[in-house]
Amino acid sequence: MEPIDISSSDSDVEISGAGGTYRSSNGGYRSSTSSRIISPDAPGPSNYFVDAGDTQKLPSARRAQVSEKSSSNGDFSSSLNHKRLSTLVDIPSNSLPESAAKRVLPSSLQPYAPRSNSVKIGEFRTSAHTPSISEKSHYSHVSSSTDQRNHMNGRDRYNSDDVVMLDSKRSRVLPPTLMHGKASSASPFAGTSDSVYRSTVNNNYRPTAENEGDDGYDERLIMRAVIEDINQPVLEAELPDGLLSVALLKHQKIALAWMLQKETKSCTCAGGILADDQGLGKTISMIALIQMQRFMDSGTKSNVASNGIPEALNLDDDDDNTNAAVVSVDQINSQQTGLTPSVSISVGSFNRRKPAAKTLVVCPASVLRQWARELDEKVYDSEESKLSVLIYHGGNRTKDPTELAKFDVVLTTYALVTNEVPKEPLADQEDLEFVHGEANGLHSGFSAPKKKKKEITIKKKTKKGRCDIDSGSLDCSSGALAKVSWYRVILDEAQTIKNHRTQVARACCRLRAKKRWCLSGTPIQNTVDDLYSYFRFLRYDPYAKYKSFCAGIKLPISRNSVQGYKKLQVLLRTVMLRRTKDTYIGGEPIINLPPKSIQLSKVDFSPDERMFYSKLEAESRSQFKKYAEAGTVSQNYANILLLLLRLRQACDHPLLVKGFNSAFVGKEAYKMARSLPRDMLFNLLNLLESSKAICRACDDPPEDAVVTMCGHVFCNQCVSESLTGDDHTCPAVGCKEQLGEDIVYSEATLRKSLSDSLSNIPVSSYSVPEKQIEFGNNFCSSKIRTVLEFLNSMNSSRPELNGSVPCNGDMPSRHGKAYSNSRTELPEKAIIFSQWTGMLDLFEMSLEQTSLVYRRLDGTMTLNARDKAVKDFNTDPEVTVMLMSLKAGNLGLNMVAACHIILLDLWWNPTTEDQAIDRAHRIGQTRPVTVSRLTIKDTVEDRILALQEEKRKMVSSAFGDGQDRSGGAATRLTFEDLTYLFRV
Numbered sequence: 001m002e003p004i005d006i007s008s009s010d011s012d013v014e015i016s017g018a019g020g021t022y023r024s025s026n027g028g029y030r031s032s033t034s035s036r037i038i039s040p041d042a043p044g045p046s047n048y049f050v051d052a053g054d055t056q057k058l059p060s061a062r063r064a065q066v067s068e069k070s071s072s073n074g075d076f077s078s079s080l081n082h083k084r085l086s087t088l089v090d091i092p093s094n095s096l097p098e099s100a101a102k103r104v105l106p107s108s109l110q111p112y113a114p115r116s117n118s119v120k121i122g123e124f125r126t127s128a129h130t131p132s133i134s135e136k137s138h139y140s141h142v143s144s145s146t147d148q149r150n151h152m153n154g155r156d157r158y159n160s161d162d163v164v165m166l167d168s169k170r171s172r173v174l175p176p177t178l179m180h181g182k183a184s185s186a187s188p189f190a191g192t193s194d195s196v197y198r199s200t201v202n203n204n205y206r207p208t209a210e211n212e213g214d215d216g217y218d219e220r221l222i223m224r225a226v227i228e229d230i231n232q233p234v235l236e237a238e239l240p241d242g243l244l245s246v247a248l249l250k251h252q253k254i255a256l257a258w259m260l261q262k263e264t265k266s267c268t269c270a271g272g273i274l275a276d277d278q279g280l281g282k283t284i285s286m287i288a289l290i291q292m293q294r295f296m297d298s299g300t301k302s303n304v305a306s307n308g309i310p311e312a313l314n315l316d317d318d319d320d321n322t323n324a325a326v327v328s329v330d331q332i333n334s335q336q337t338g339l340t341p342s343v344s345i346s347v348g349s350f351n352r353r354k355p356a357a358k359t360l361v362v363c364p365a366s367v368l369r370q371w372a373r374e375l376d377e378k379v380y381d382s383e384e385s386k387l388s389v390l391i392y393h394g395g396n397r398t399k400d401p402t403e404l405a406k407f408d409v410v411l412t413t414y415a416l417v418t419n420e421v422p423k424e425p426l427a428d429q430e431d432l433e434f435v436h437g438e439a440n441g442l443h444s445g446f447s448a449p450k451k452k453k454k455e456i457t458i459k460k461k462t463k464k465g466r467c468d469i470d471s472g473s474l475d476c477s478s479g480a481l482a483k484v485s486w487y488r489v490i491l492d493e494a495q496t497i498k499n500h501r502t503q504v505a506r507a508c509c510r511l512r513a514k515k516r517w518c519l520s521g522t523p524i525q526n527t528v529d530d531l532y533s534y535f536r537f538l539r540y541d542p543y544a545k546y547k548s549f550c551a552g553i554k555l556p557i558s559r560n561s562v563q564g565y566k567k568l569q570v571l572l573r574t575v576m577l578r579r580t581k582d583t584y585i586g587g588e589p590i591i592n593l594p595p596k597s598i599q600l601s602k603v604d605f606s607p608d609e610r611m612f613y614s615k616l617e618a619e620s621r622s623q624f625k626k627y628a629e630a631g632t633v634s635q636n637y638a639n640i641l642l643l644l645l646r647l648r649q650a651c652d653h654p655l656l657v658k659g660f661n662s663a664f665v666g667k668e669a670y671k672m673a674r675s676l677p678r679d680m681l682f683n684l685l686n687l688l689e690s691s692k693a694i695c696r697a698c699d700d701p702p703e704d705a706v707v708t709m710c711g712h713v714f715c716n717q718c719v720s721e722s723l724t725g726d727d728h729t730c731p732a733v734g735c736k737e738q739l740g741e742d743i744v745y746s747e748a749t750l751r752k753s754l755s756d757s758l759s760n761i762p763v764s765s766y767s768v769p770e771k772q773i774e775f776g777n778n779f780c781s782s783k784i785r786t787v788l789e790f791l792n793s794m795n796s797s798r799p800e801l802n803g804s805v806p807c808n809g810d811m812p813s814r815h816g817k818a819y820s821n822s823r824t825e826l827p828e829k830a831i832i833f834s835q836w837t838g839m840l841d842l843f844e845m846s847l848e849q850t851s852l853v854y855r856r857l858d859g860t861m862t863l864n865a866r867d868k869a870v871k872d873f874n875t876d877p878e879v880t881v882m883l884m885s886l887k888a889g890n891l892g893l894n895m896v897a898a899c900h901i902i903l904l905d906l907w908w909n910p911t912t913e914d915q916a917i918d919r920a921h922r923i924g925q926t927r928p929v930t931v932s933r934l935t936i937k938d939t940v941e942d943r944i945l946a947l948q949e950e951k952r953k954m955v956s957s958a959f960g961d962g963q964d965r966s967g968g969a970a971t972r973l974t975f976e977d978l979t980y981l982f983r984v
C-alpha cells in the first residue's frame, strides 16, 4: 500500500461543545468553561440541574473583557453581531439602536448568578436566586460571557449584547420575561422557548408582512428562541442514584439537561436532534432521559394524590388529541414553587381513542438487539429501576396495541414502521416539484416530468377515498404501531429518513407522539435538504413545511452561502445538540479515546485489470457522451448511474462487472421460476433490467438487483431485511404481498429459468452452480491481495498463529508507536467493509485459503446470525477478521475489539464511511485505530474522492464545523459532476 495521509474530517476541524473549549485547526484553544456539578449528595438541597459554566464567578469587569475580546477576535460569536443577525432575520441593520449592541450589565444584575442551590426533580424547589422582575429588566442586554449556552458544533456563542429584538414597528421589544404581567420563572429550564411562547401568545405579538416569510410564517419567533437560548447557562442534569448502572459522562449530563428542557419547555418543538458523533453514547443519553422522566413522573404521582387537582395540558397539537385528556400534575407543583412543570405521562391518557403508550425506539434491524442489551445492562438492576422492554419484531409479534402500551420501551425497526403506519402525504405541489427534481440523487436540473404524473395520480386516488396507505389516515391494514399514541418516539440512526419523500420517512412522520427525537451522528449526508425530513418529523415549525424550509433555509443559502449557512447554524441551535469527539468541555476533551489515523491507500491495478478497466471506461464515456449530445442525460440518469456503478465495481474486482454478484441462483427461487409461464419470466426480466429500475425500499439504483413476483425491484440486501426479519411483507409501498425466497429472483435466476425452459432441461437436474467452477479460482483482485497482505502481517504478531514473531503488545508497523493500554495483549482485529456483497463473497473465497478466522455480516443474514457474528468477533480471540456489508453494518454496532478498519470501496457520502469507521472508534476502544481507504489510482475513484470532499465541505458549512464557504454548490450529482466523473 502506498499511504497518503489525509485529514479525517473531525481531526482538524474547529470544534466546539456546549460550554466547552474548542480546539482550532492550528491546535490552539479558545476560552474554556469549566463546569460545576452539585451532586444530589452535596450538603444543602439536592441538586440535579446545575449550571455547567462558572464564568459568573468572574468580576464584572473581567466578564466585560471576555465579552469584548470575543467580539474582536473575529470568531463566529462575535461576527454574528446585531447587524448580521438583523440580516438573517431580514431586519435593516440601520434600524437597530446603537446602544443596544453595547450594553453590559453589572454583575449584580446578571441573570444567572452562581447558584448555591438548585432544583431537585420531584421536589421542585425554587432556586435560591430567582431574579426579580427588575433584575430581569436587564436580561436582554446581558453581556456575553463564556458560560453562554452553545448547542452548536464548532462555535462560540453569540454575545447577547449583539442581539436586539425588534417588534414589527422596528422598536425595541423587551424580552418576554419582562412583558407586562409576566411572572418570572426560575426554572433551570426557563427561558428560551417558554418565554418566547408567552411573548407570542400573551403580548399580542402579531407577524406582519415585514416579519413574515413568503409563506406567512414568522421566523422571528425562532430567532427569539435562539437569542434567549444562548443566554442560558450550560446545564447538566444529575441522575439520582439507582437509575442507571453506569455514571453518565459530563457531555451526557449536558445532553440530558438539554433534552429535558426540550421536552418540557420548548415552543419550537417538543424534542430535537441529538447529533453527537457516533460512539459518544447517544443511546445511553436517551436511556437516561427515559429514566429521569420516569423518576420525575413517579414523584409527581404522589403529589397528585395529595393535591388532587389535575390539569389539562395540551402538549402537541399536531397529534390527534382532539379527545385529549392529558393530565400534567406537576403544574400544580409549579403553581406552588414557580418552577416549570414537568410532564406526567402515566396519569390519564392523552388520547382516549388509542391506548397511550410510552417510548417507542425505531432503529435499523441490525441494532435492535444492541438497544435491548443497552437497556438491560445500563439500567440499574432493581425492581423499581428496571424498564420493561418489548422487542416488537418478528412474525410472532403481538397484534394487540394495548400490549404495546404495557411496556416502558418498545423497540422496533424502520421496516416495520413503514409496513404498519400510514404514510404522511406529500405535502403539496411544491413538494412534488421538489421531489421529482431531487429524486434518486438527481439534481433538480434533471427533473423528469413523467414521474410527477405518477405521484399526482396517487394523490388523486387517495382523494377518492379508497383504503390507501398514502391517505395518512388509519385504515384497516394499519398495524399496532399506528394504533397507539406514543408519549415519545425516538428515531435512532435518523438519517434513515433523510429523504422526506420515502415511505419510511413519511411513515415515521405519521407516528403519533408527544415528544420526538432524532438520533444521528451524521444528520446531513447529501444536502441541507436532508434536514427537512427531520424538521418535518419533529414538527419544527415553520420549517416543517417545505415551502417555509425553502424560503427560510434553502433560498438564503443559494443567494449567499456564507449568510445562508450562518442562518442555518442559528436555526439548528434551537433544535440540535451536536458534539464531536474533538469537542472540549470545560477545558477537557469530551472523551479520551486513543487516536484514529486515516490513510488513503492507493493501489495499482494489475495489467489485466487495467486493460479491463480502460476498456470499460472508454465504453462508458462514449455512452455518456451520446446521452449528453442528445440532451437525454436526465432521461437516462439511472442508466448513467449504472455505468458509474460498473466502473466502481471494476475497481474492486473485474468479476463484479462480469456478473459475479448477480450469479446467485436460489434453489427455491429457481424451482418456482421454472414453473412460471415464459411471458411472466420475460416481464420480470424486463422490470429488472429496466433503465428506470430503482430499489423500492431505499430509492437508490438497486445493487444486486432482484425482482419479486409482485413486480417490485429491490437491492438484494434491502429485500433481505424483509425476508429474514419480520413478517415477510413486500416493502414496496401499497404492496402487502407476502414474500418468500421462492418468489424473489435475480437476473441470473430468470435467465437460467428461461434458457432451461427453452431447452427443456428438467427441474430435477438443477444444482446451484459453484462460483469456483463458474469463475475459475482467481478471486484475488489487486485490492483483495493488498488487504490479505495487511491481514497476514497483522496476524504475524500472534505467535500461536505464526510462530516467528513474538507478541510484545506493540504494533510498530501499523501504529507507528507503542500505545500503552491494558488491552495490548489482545489480538489485533480488522473489519473489512464493502458495499457489494459480491465483493465480500470474493474476499471470503480468498480468505478461505488462509488460516485467518473470520465472520461475516450482511443484510441477507437473520438478526440472530448477525448478532452471533458480532459477538464472536468481539469475544473470540481466534476470530480476527469481520467482513461487513457497508449497508448492513455501518450503523449502531459496537465493535471495539477491532483496531483496524479497511474500506474496500468508496461510498458517495463520506459520512457513511465515517459511520463505519466509528464502529471501532468509540467509547470502550482502548487502542489506536487505523483506517485504510483503498482506491485504485487513476480511476473513477479519484474523482469520487473529490466529490466526497465537496460533500464534507457542505456538511461543515451547515454545522459551522469549518471555515469553508463554498459548500452551497455541493449537492447531489449534477450534470457537471457527471461529466467530471466520466472525464468527458
Ligand SMILES: Nc1ncnc2c1ncn2[C@@H]1O[C@H](COP(=O)(O)OP(=O)(O)OP(=O)(O)O)[C@@H](O)[C@H]1O
Residues within 6 Å of the ligand: 246, 247, 248, 249, 252, 276, 277, 278, 279, 280, 281, 282, 283, 284, 285, 374, 520, 521, 891, 892, 893, 894, 918, 922, 923, 924
Ligand atoms: N457513561 C457511560 N458509561 C459506560 N459506557 C458507556 C457510557 N456511555 C456510553 N457507553 C458505551 O459506549 C459505547 C457507545 O455508546 P452508544 O452506542 O450509545 O453510542 P452512540 O452515540 O449511540 O453511537 P452510534 O451513533 O454509533 O449509534 C456503548 O458500548 C456504550 O455502552
